[in-house]
Amino acid sequence: MASIRLSSLSKRFGQVTAVDRLELLIPDKEFVALLGPSGCGKTTTMNMIAGIERPTEGRILFDDRDIQNLPPSRRDVGFVFQNYAIFTHMTVYENLAFGLRVRKLPRTEIDRRVREMASLMRLDNRLDWLSAKLSVNELQKVAIGRSAITEPAIFLLDEPLSNLDAAFRAFMRTELKHLQHQFQQTMVYVTHDQIEAMSLADRIAVMNLGVLQQYGSPAEVYNQPRNTFVANFMGSPSMNLLPCSAVENNGVPALSFGEVGMLSLAQDDALLRRFRTAQAPSLVFGARPEDMEITTSDNDAGLAATVTFVEPIGPRTVVHLDMGGKTIKIAKEKRFPIGIGSRVNVVPPRGKCHLFDAESGAALGLE
Amino acid sequence: MFGSRPVYNSVRYLLILLAVVIVLIPTVWMGTMAFKPFPEWTTATGELSWLPKNPTWGNFEYIFTGQTADLLVTLDRTAERPILASLITAVLGTAIAVIVGTLGAYAVSRFRVGNNLPLSVLQLRLFPPLAVMIPVMIMWSFLGMVDTWWGLSLIYGIVTLPFAFWLMKTFFDEVPVEIEEAALVEGCSRFRVFWKVTLPMVKAALASTCLFVFILNWSDYLIALLLTRKDWVTIPVYMNSLASAMGGQMYGCKAALGLIAAIPPVVFGIAIQKYLVRGLTFGALKQ
Amino acid sequence: MTATTATEGKHRRGKKPGVTPLEAEGLRLGFLMSLPAQLLLLFIVVFPLLMQVYVSLTYWGPLDGESWIYAYSSLNWFDNYGELFADGRFWGSIGRTLLIVVVCVPIEFLLGLGLATLFVDRFPGRRIFYSILLTPMMIVPAVAGYMFFMMFQSTGPLNDLFSRITGLTVDFVWLSDNDLAIVAVMIADIWQWTPLMFLILLAGMMGVPEDQLKAATLLGANAWQRFWRIVLPKMKMVMIIALVLRAVECFKIFDLLFVMTKGGPGIQTESISLYIYKLTFADLEWSYVAALGLFMLIALSLLAWVGLVAMQRAQARAQAPGGAEA
Numbered sequence: 001m002a003s004i005r006l007s008s009l010s011k012r013f014g015q016v017t018a019v020d021r022l023e024l025l026i027p028d029k030e031f032v033a034l035l036g037p038s039g040c041g042k043t044t045t046m047n048m049i050a051g052i053e054r055p056t057e058g059r060i061l062f063d064d065r066d067i068q069n070l071p072p073s074r075r076d077v078g079f080v081f082q083n084y085a086i087f088t089h090m091t092v093y094e095n096l097a098f099g100l101r102v103r104k105l106p107r108t109e110i111d112r113r114v115r116e117m118a119s120l121m122r123l124d125n126r127l128d129w130l131s132a133k134l135s136v137n138e139l140q141k142v143a144i145g146r147s148a149i150t151e152p153a154i155f156l157l158d159e160p161l162s163n164l165d166a167a168f169r170a171f172m173r174t175e176l177k178h179l180q181h182q183f184q185q186t187m188v189y190v191t192h193d194q195i196e197a198m199s200l201a202d203r204i205a206v207m208n209l210g211v212l213q214q215y216g217s218p219a220e221v222y223n224q225p226r227n228t229f230v231a232n233f234m235g236s237p238s239m240n241l242l243p244c245s246a247v248e249n250n251g252v253p254a255l256s257f258g259e260v261g262m263l264s265l266a267q268d269d270a271l272l273r274r275f276r277t278a279q280a281p282s283l284v285f286g287a288r289p290e291d292m293e294i295t296t297s298d299n300d301a302g303l304a305a306t307v308t309f310v311e312p313i314g315p316r317t318v319v320h321l322d323m324g325g326k327t328i329k330i331a332k333e334k335r336f337p338i339g340i341g342s343r344v345n346v347v348p349p350r351g352k353c354h355l356f357d358a359e360s361g362a363a364l365g366l367e
Numbered sequence: 368m369f370g371s372r373p374v375y376n377s378v379r380y381l382l383i384l385l386a387v388v389i390v391l392i393p394t395v396w397m398g399t400m401a402f403k404p405f406p407e408w409t410t411a412t413g414e415l416s417w418l419p420k421n422p423t424w425g426n427f428e429y430i431f432t433g434q435t436a437d438l439l440v441t442l443d444r445t446a447e448r449p450i451l452a453s454l455i456t457a458v459l460g461t462a463i464a465v466i467v468g469t470l471g472a473y474a475v476s477r478f479r480v481g482n483n484l485p486l487s488v489l490q491l492r493l494f495p496p497l498a499v500m501i502p503v504m505i506m507w508s509f510l511g512m513v514d515t516w517w518g519l520s521l522i523y524g525i526v527t528l529p530f531a532f533w534l535m536k537t538f539f540d541e542v543p544v545e546i547e548e549a550a551l552v553e554g555c556s557r558f559r560v561f562w563k564v565t566l567p568m569v570k571a572a573l574a575s576t577c578l579f580v581f582i583l584n585w586s587d588y589l590i591a592l593l594l595t596r597k598d599w600v601t602i603p604v605y606m607n608s609l610a611s612a613m614g615g616q617m618y619g620c621k622a623a624l625g626l627i628a629a630i631p632p633v634v635f636g637i638a639i640q641k642y643l644v645r646g647l648t649f650g651a652l653k654q
Numbered sequence: 655m656t657a658t659t660a661t662e663g664k665h666r667r668g669k670k671p672g673v674t675p676l677e678a679e680g681l682r683l684g685f686l687m688s689l690p691a692q693l694l695l696l697f698i699v700v701f702p703l704l705m706q707v708y709v710s711l712t713y714w715g716p717l718d719g720e721s722w723i724y725a726y727s728s729l730n731w732f733d734n735y736g737e738l739f740a741d742g743r744f745w746g747s748i749g750r751t752l753l754i755v756v757v758c759v760p761i762e763f764l765l766g767l768g769l770a771t772l773f774v775d776r777f778p779g780r781r782i783f784y785s786i787l788l789t790p791m792m793i794v795p796a797v798a799g800y801m802f803f804m805m806f807q808s809t810g811p812l813n814d815l816f817s818r819i820t821g822l823t824v825d826f827v828w829l830s831d832n833d834l835a836i837v838a839v840m841i842a843d844i845w846q847w848t849p850l851m852f853l854i855l856l857a858g859m860m861g862v863p864e865d866q867l868k869a870a871t872l873l874g875a876n877a878w879q880r881f882w883r884i885v886l887p888k889m890k891m892v893m894i895i896a897l898v899l900r901a902v903e904c905f906k907i908f909d910l911l912f913v914m915t916k917g918g919p920g921i922q923t924e925s926i927s928l929y930i931y932k933l934t935f936a937d938l939e940w941s942y943v944a945a946l947g948l949f950m951l952i953a954l955s956l957l958a959w960v961g962l963v964a965m966q967r968a969q970a971r972a973q974a975p976g977g978a979e980a
Contacts, residue, residue, distance in 0.1 A: 050872055073874045085869035089887045098883070099873035150873065379772050383783050386769060390790055393801040393845065396811055400804065409809035417811070471691030478684030487695050493958055495906040497930040498947035501709065501940050502702035505722050525698050532691065551676065557683045588796035588909045589927075593934075603796035607913060618804060625797040636792035637785050644857040647850060651895050652857050 002062045002076075002153040002186055003028045004049060009058035011044050011210075018044040020210040021058070026203075028063075031180050031187045033201035035194060037233070041210035042190045046156050049188065051075050062154070075154075078147030078185075082159040084139045086146075088132040092123055095131050095142050099150035113149055120182075121145040137168045144176075148183060155180075155187045161196060173199055194234050198222065206230050228284055228361040231354060237289045237318055240328040243358060246281040255285055260324040261303040267350060274355040274365030284361070286354035289331040293347040294319065296338065302345035310336055321346065397629075400622035401426055408618040426623035430609075442609075446624055448598075449605035453628075455516055456591075456601065457584035460523025464580050467524065468531030469573070473561055476539035477547075485536070488529040489649065496526070500593055507594055514596040522594060523584045530646060531580050537650030538572040539565065575642040582632040602628045710734055710945035715938050725941070734945035743921065744946065747929040750836070754925065755904045758843045763897060765844070766851025770859050771881075773852075791849040799913030802842035803829070806914070830919045839923050842910050847903075851896055858892030859885060898961070926950070 004026040011019040019041040026032045034042040047053040049060060051072030059066055067075055087095050096117055100110045118124050121141045126134065131142060140160060147155065160176075161169045177200055180187050191197050197204045198218045206213040206221060206229075213233075214226040225231035231239045244255040247262070253275055255263040263285070265272045295302065305328065309320035317336045321328050323346065330346065338344060355364045395417070400408070403419040403426075433442035471488075474480045503522070504513070512518025542565055550560045566573070588603040595604060606624045609617050636643065644652050673681075705722070711732070714725035738744060773784060790798065805812045806828035816824040828838045862885050870880045886893075908927040911917065917924035917932065924932075930946065933939050 052868055052872075072871050073876060077872065079869065079872040081865055081869060083865060085863070085865035087866055087870070087884065088863075089890075098870070098875070102870075102873065102875040102879045102883070146869075146873070376777065379777070383769075383772060383787075387783060387786050389845070390787055390849075392811075393798075393805050394789065394793070396804060397797075397801045409807060415811055415814045467690040467694055470687040474684040474688035478680045478687075480681060480684030481688030481692060484688060484691055484695075487699070488691070490955075490958075491698070493902060494951055494954055495908075495927050495930075497906075497908070497927045497934070498950045499702065499706065500930075501934070501944045501947060502705035503698070504934075505705060505709070505940075506702060509722075525694055528691065528694065557676075557679050561683075561687075582792065586794045586796075588794070588912070589931075592912075592931075603794060603909075606796065606800065616807075621800060622804070625794075625800050628797050629793045632792045632794060633789055636788065640785065640788070643788070644853055648854060648895055648899065652854060652892060653861075 004154065004186060004188070005059075005061040005064070006045070006049075007059045007061065009045070009048065009060065010056050011041070011048060011053065012056045017210050019048070019055075022207075022210075022212055024205055024212065024215060026186060026188060028186055029184055030202045031177075031189065031200060033189045033191055033197035033204045034207060035191055035197040035204050035233075036207035036213075037192055039209075040207040042192075042207050043158060044210075045207070046158055046188060046190050049154070050077050050079050050156055076152050077154045077156055078150065078152035080143045080147050080155075080157040080160045082162060084143040084160075084163075086131045086134075086139050086142055088130075090131060091127065092118070092129050092131055092134070092138075092142055093127040095146050096123075096127075096149055098146060103150070117145045117149045136163055136165075137172075140164060140168075140172065144179070148179070151183070153185060155183070155185045157187065157189045159191055160189075161191075162193070176200060195236070198234075206233060208233075224363070224366055225286075225354065226363050226366065228286070228356050231286050231356070231363075235288060237329040237331060239286045239288050239354070240292070240330075241356070242285045242323070242326060242328070244283050244285045246275065246278055246283060255283065257285075257303055258324060260305070263303065263348065268353065270351045271353045271355065274363075277365045278355070278357065280357065280359060282358040283364070284356040284358050285348075286356060287348045287352065289318065289329045291349035291352045292328075292330045293349070294321075294330055294332075294338070295345045295347060296342070297345070302347040305344055305346050307338055307340050307342045307344060310340065394629075397622045397625055400619055401626045402623075403619050405619065408616075426619040430620050430624055444605070446602075446605065446627075449600050449602050450627065452516070452519075452595075452599045453585060453601040456519040456523055456599065457581055457587075459516070459520035460527060460584040461577055461580045463520060463524025464527040464531040464584075465535075465573070465577050468528050468576075469535045472532050472535035473539055473565070476536050477544075477561075484532065488532050491526065492529050496589060504593060513594055514599050516599055519591065519594055519599055519601075522590055523587065526587075526590065527580045527583045529649065530583060531576055533649035534576045534579065534642075534646050535569070535573070537645065537653075538569045538576075542568055572642070575639040576646070578635045578639050579642060579646040582635055585628075585632055706944045706948055709941050710948050712941050714941045716940055717938055728941075734942050735949065737942065738946055738949055743924075743929060744926075746921065747924045747926045750923065751905055751907065751925040751927075754836070754840060754843065754907060755901055758840050758847070759897060759900045759904055761844055762848045762851045762900060763855075763893075765848045766853075766855050766896070769848075769852045770856040773856050774859050788849045788853060790846045791853070793846070795846065795909035796913050798846045799842065799910040802838065802845070802910070803914050806838045829915050832919060832922050835915050835919060836923045839911055839914055842914060843904065843907065846910070847900060851900065854892060854896040854899075855889070858889045858896075861892070862888045894965075 004024075006022050006024040006026075009019060009022040009024075010017065022041075022045060034045060036042050044053060048055050051067075051070065055068075059068060061067070062075070087098065090098070093114055096114045097110050100113060105113075114127075115124075118127055121144065123138065123141055123145065126138060131139065134142065140163075143160070144157075157176075161172055164172060173196065189197070189200060201218060203216060204218055204221045205215045208229050214221055214230045216224075221230060222234050225234060225239070228241055232241060242257060244257050244263075247254050247256045249262055249264060253265045253272065255265065255275075257263065265275055293302075303323060305321040305323040307319060308322045308327070311318045311320065312335075315333065317332045317334070319330045319332060319336055319338075321330065321344070328346070356362060357364060399417060399419055402422040402424070404421050404423045407414070407416060407420060409415070429442065430446040433445050468488075471481060471484050475482065475484050507513045507518050507522075510518075512521065546568070547560050547564060550564045551557070555563070587601070591599075591601040591604045595601065600608070602624060606621055606628070609621055609624070639646075709722060709725055711729060711734070712725040713728035713730055713733075714722055718728075720727070769787065773780060793801075804810055807813075808825050808827045812828070813824045813826055826834060828834045866884055866888075867880055870884050875883065906927055907925050908931070911923055911925055911928050912931070915923045917928045921929075930943055933943050933946070
């Protein structure tokens with residue numbers, strides 16, 4: 001079992017910096033997701049942990065042991081590739097046995113462990129099949145089983161679910177979680193899918209352009225995004241972000257959204273507290289689509305908007321509104337009775353609003 | 368990988384350099400021999416040296432004009448005609464193989480017509496040509512095609528047809544049918560689609576196929592030996608006859624001729640390097 | 655013959671109802687386009703084959719003064735074939751040819767494989783070295799033969815080189831020595847055709863999926879294990895193709911031999927092709943050559959057929975349980 005510490009880890013390919021001074025501690029037996037859009041450096045990070053790529057700078061420690069000069073084969077990591085990299089010229093059995101055979105384990109031991117893994121993965125009746133004939137879903141299971149069978153201390157998964165069909169992906173998500181409990185391994189999971197990350201990981205490391213944006217539990221990352229990137233990346237539909245400026249209205253601090261309206265901060269203590277830490281008057285206001293309210297009455301304090309599009313998605317309805325030229329989205333649990341073109345008032349949720357510095361994008365007033 | 372990287376790298380360079388030297392020794396020997404005057408040819412006539420001590424164009428002069436200062440014997444037949452014969456028959460043979468092969472390959476690739484062709488043409492390469500040459504020689508003399516440019520071109524076209532056919536078939540197989548279907552929907556005839564849509568798409572491949580087949584035809588010795596007598600002998604046949612006419616070996620002159628014969632295929636071969644694997648394995652492998 | 659009728663059969667089917675006009679047009683065009691190739695095959699396979707069978711049953715020769723058509727006047731049925739089995743020189747040449755194949759092809763294969771492993775990953779100078787190493791196979795075989803003819807002269811550069819290295823007077827008469835002559839020919843063949851093996855095997859090796867190699871590494875396999883367990887099994891097909899191609903071509907060996915030794919000294923380096931050549935041009939025994947050629951045709955066809963069947967079996971076995979391709 002092992003913890004992983006990445007210490008000021010950088011990787012540059014010529015002029016391009018793929019990973020920039022990354023600091024990350026992955027505790028033993030935890031399931032950590034590296035989350036970010038493509039090109040954010042998450043796969044490079046993973047490859048460096050596995051030893052496929054050499055860091056330009058910085059160190060990688062497994063249990064405080066520097067593994068810089070350890071070849072990949074001796075790092076004791078399991079790796080599941082995005083396209084599985086199953087040995088197509090071998091049967092399922094041979095695939096599963098590969099890691100044990102190259103370690104020259106006794107034949108009976110190999111046989112026992114392969115059969116054990118096969119039954120765990122529900123591949124018993126596929127053992128003699130050439131792996132080239134398997135379905136994608138089965139390939140996925142072979143890939144995981146093949147890596148897990150050597151009982152590595154660290155398990156690395158590179159977008160393992162992205163090639164699966166939707167139904168099997170949902171099934172595999174729960175399966176993976178079970179497996180992790182069973183194997184008791186440190187798992188690092190690379191994904192660009194925030195729902196996967198949210199549902200699987202103990203912690204999420206959000207990356208963008210090679211830089212770590214935020215590292216914390218799914219709830220933390222979701223509820224207290226450190227900057228506009230994280231706020232925007234987590235959640236679907238993503239958080240509404242509206243530029244605004246700090247003003248005083250009759251002595252009361254408020255956010256001005258220009259012609260759209262003004263938001264008094266008198267009743268929202270949390271927002272007020274965030275507001276007070278602002279260094280500059282130009283800000284970005286953020287609120288999640290599912291937290292916002294729509295009313296048709298005029299007397300409510302809110303922001304004026306026009307309904308442009310109503311999009312029912314299953315039980316939910318996502319309402320698109322035009323607010324002074326910017327599109328915002330609001331998610332409702334019920335049917336939405338208001339017609340397109342209606343002028344409405346949008347009311348931000350009390351205590352659930354976010355405020356960011358417009359210049360740096362950093363969240364204001366996080367503890 | 369293999370121990371430490373620097374060690375492996377230096378071993379690798381060492382081995383590759385060794386291979387390069389082995390490859391170059393005979394080549395360089397012939398290359399320099401072409402420019403050596405008579406006394407430098409063998410130890411029998413003088414001291415051996417790897418580079419010509421007194422470089423001369425004499426050998427080339429001799430094979431093209433029939434005489435040179437060094438050698439007393441004059442040559443009754445000079446090299447222009449065999450060079451021209453090699454060139455003409457290789458080009459025409461290539462044209463036959465590529466045209467017939469391309470048409471057949473397209474028919475098989477698109478319409479599944481002539482499904483016997485892939486294997487039938489392959490068997491043309493299986494047997495030693497000498498085992499099946501008797502009837503061909505009888506036919507050729509019966510039809511008056513021995514020692515003629517058309518007779519030699521025709522047989523060249525036939526023996527290299529398998530390569531042209533298989534190469535073009537794999538190229539056609541790679542052109543998506545959808546592109547042709549789009550043109551068909553526009554109202555093009557099948558043949559127009561082949562001529563105006565598909566063929567232009569494989570233009571580069573077609574050119575490489577031509578060069579490849581040309582190399583094969585140019586490299587022939589045996590068939591020319593069997594089916595030419597005098598007027599249309601090709602370079603290798605002529606080259607081999609040089610020695611017998613003279614008694615002694617004409618090292619320098621033959622090397623000069625060999626150099627001329629070796630250059631086109633090497634240049635073309637390098638030009639179509641990325642198609643070589645595909646060509647030599649009848650399209651079974653790609654690079 | 656069967657070839658053309660098969661095509662016509664398909665063509666006729668094209669006119670049946672149920673075939674769309676477009677398909678019919680396709681079949682018509684396909685028939686026309688494959689026609690030249692079919693006619694050429696008819697011309698070069700069917701007629702000559704019949705002629706060869708006919709001539710092989712007679713004593714006819716080109717100096718008989720009468721056309722081959724009248725060869726029946728010397729009809730002898732299977733005498734030529736009987737003679738063939740008693741022809742020691744024929745079997746000797748077959749043995750010699752097989753010896754060359756058995757020695758040269760594996761050496762070429764191993765050298766090519768070794769070179770290919772050196773070239774799998776990138777390194778400075780890779781392209782230029784690659785091009786240089788390919789040149790021998792592009793040199794006209796007759797010219798390559800001549801190169802080695804020069805190299806192996808007793809007064810030539812090779813002996814000179816050895817003399818200088820050892821300080822002794824080395825004067826092997828390579829090409830006239832009973833044992834060395836065939837070695838010299840083998841060296842020439844290996845020199846010329848190792849590049850072909852190298853080219854094919856390198857292409858195969860480059861085709862081994864990199865991610866599977868990475869996966870093997872991460873599963874703990876060292877370089878040697880990766881080579882044996884991943885690279886070689888994945889190259890099985892490529893290796894078979896390379897070996898078969900080379901074996902078939904090497905069996906035909908003629909140009910190198912003809913230029914270097916003409917089969918000599920005596921018949922020490924006489925390959926089957928060379929023997930047939932001499933029978934054809936020196937002895938003018940055309941009917942015997944026809945019989946001999948036909949015998950080889952049948953033997954090689956059988957061999958090829960057995961090979962094809964084995965390959966199809968193997969393929970069928972690989973495809974036994976259904977399922978999607980990875």
